[in-house]
Amino acid sequence: MIVFDLEDGVAPDRKQQARETVADVLETVDTASEVCVRVNPVGAGAATDFAFLAEAARPDSLMLPKVSSPVDMKTAGQLCVEYGFDCPIVAIVETAAGVLSAGDIAAVDITDGLIFGAEDLAADLGATRTPDGSEVAYARQQVVLAARASAVDAIDTHHPAIEDETGLRAETERARRLGYDGKMAMHPRQVEIINEAFRPDSEELAWAKRILDTVDTRGQGVTSIDGEMIDAPQIAQAKRIVDLADE
Numbered sequence: 001m002i003v004f005d006l007e008d009g010v011a012p013d014r015k016q017q018a019r020e021t022v023a024d025v026l027e028t029v030d031t032a033s034e035v036c037v038r039v040n041p042v043g044a045g046a047a048t049d050f051a052f053l054a055e056a057a058r059p060d061s062l063m064l065p066k067v068s069s070p071v072d073m074k075t076a077g078q079l080c081v082e083y084g085f086d087c088p089i090v091a092i093v094e095t096a097a098g099v100l101s102a103g104d105i106a107a108v109d110i111t112d113g114l115i116f117g118a119e120d121l122a123a124d125l126g127a128t129r130t131p132d133g134s135e136v137a138y139a140r141q142q143v144v145l146a147a148r149a150s151a152v153d154a155i156d157t158h159h160p161a162i163e164d165e166t167g168l169r170a171e172t173e174r175a176r177r178l179g180y181d182g183k184m185a186m187h188p189r190q191v192e193i194i195n196e197a198f199r200p201d202s203e204e205l206a207w208a209k210r211i212l213d214t215v216d217t218r219g220q221g222v223t224s225i226d227g228e229m230i231d232a233p234q235i236a237q238a239k240r241i242v243d244l245a246d247e
Contacts, residue, residue, distance in 0.1 A: 001034040006049050007041070007065050008120075015045060023056035034060040036090075041066035042075045054083040061088045061112070066120070068097040073108040080110065088112035090155070093146075094120035099139040102146035113153030115184060116143040119160065131167065133174075144179045158184035165193055172197035200241045208238035208245075 004025060010018040022037060029035060037059045039049035046064065053059070062085065064076050076089055089110050093102050094117025106114055118136045119129070127135040140156070147154035156175035159168040172183050172194050183194045200208070211234060228234075 001036050001061070002029075002031060003036045003038050003063060004059075005038045006045070007038050015040070015048075019049065019052045023052065026053075026057040026059060036061040036063050038063040038065060038092075042072045046076065047079060050079040050083045050085065054085070058085065058087065061090065063090050063092060063115070065092040065117070066095060066098070067091040067093060067105055068095045069101050070104040070108045073105055073111050077108070077110040090115055090153070092117045092120075093139075093143050094118075095124045096121070099142050102143050103149060106146045106150035106152050111150070111152055113155060113181075114143050114147045115155040116140055116157045116180075118157035133171070140175075141178060148179060153182070154180045156180040156183040158186045159190065160186060162187045162190065168193050169197050198244060200245045204241050205245050208241035211235060211238040212242065 004022045006015065006018050006022060026035070026037075037049075037053060039046050039053075039062060042064070044066075062076075064072065067073060073089070073091055080086070080089070090113040091098075091105050091111055092115045093099055093105065098105065099121065102114060105111060116139065118133065118140070121127075121136055121139055122129050125135070129135065133140065136157075144154040156172070156178075159171050161167060168190055175183055176198050182198065185191050185194055
C-alpha cells in the first residue's frame with residue numbers, strides 16, 4: 001500500500017496545497033500497489049479532505065488518524081455516504097482514549113483495519129520512547145486484540161529510524177509474534193525488510209506443512225508430531241504460516 005498524506009506530514013499552512021497535489025497524483029499514478037490517502041482527523045479537516053477528494057480520482061482506501069472513539073469512525077462513514085466514497089477505511093489508534101476504545105472502534109462496520117500509532121500515543125501519554133517499546137507494550141497488544149476480536153487487519157506502528165535496519169527487523173519480528181498482519185513503513189527502503197520479517201523461514205514452513213500433512217492423513221483430532229501434542233490451535237497456526245508464505 002502506498003499512502004499519500006494530508007495529515008501530520010503536511011504543515012498546517014500548506015494543507016490546501018497538499019490536497020491539490022494529492023488530487024493531481026491520484027489522476028495520474030500508475031502502480032500495482034493499493035493507493036491510500038491519510039486524511040486529517042474528524043473535526044480537524046477530515047470533512048474538507050473528503051469534499052476535495054470527491055472531485056478527484058478515488059483512492060483504493062482511506063486512513064483516518066487520531067481515532068479516539070467509535071463516533072469518529074461513524075462520522076467518517078457518514079462522510080463516505082455524503083461524498084460517494086465506497087472503499088475500506090483503516091483507523092489509526094494513537095491516543096490513550098483510542099487504545100481504551102479500540103474494541104469498539106474495530107467493531108464499527110466501516111472499519112477495515114486498525115493501525116497502532118506508537119509515536120503519537122507516547123506524546124499523548126507523556127511517555128518516553130525506548131528501543132524495547134515497553135512504554136507502549138500494553139497498548140500494542142490491546143490494538144491487535146481488538147482487531148482480532150472483530151476480524152479486521154492489525155497493522156503495527158512505523159519504525160522512525162530509517163537507517164536502523166537491525167532495529168526495524170527486530171521490531172517487525174516482534175509485531176509478527178504478537179499477531180500483527182503488517183507494519184507501516186516510513187521509507188521505501190524499509191519495505192523489503194518488513195516483508196522479509198513477515199515471511200516464514202524454511203524451518204517454520206517445514207513445521208507447518210508437516211502438521212497439515214499429518215492432519216490430512218490422521219484427521220482433525222489430537223495427535224503427536226515429534227513429541228509435540230498437536231490440536232486445533234497448532235493447526236490454525238500452521239495454516240496461517242502457510243498462508244503467509246504464499247502471499
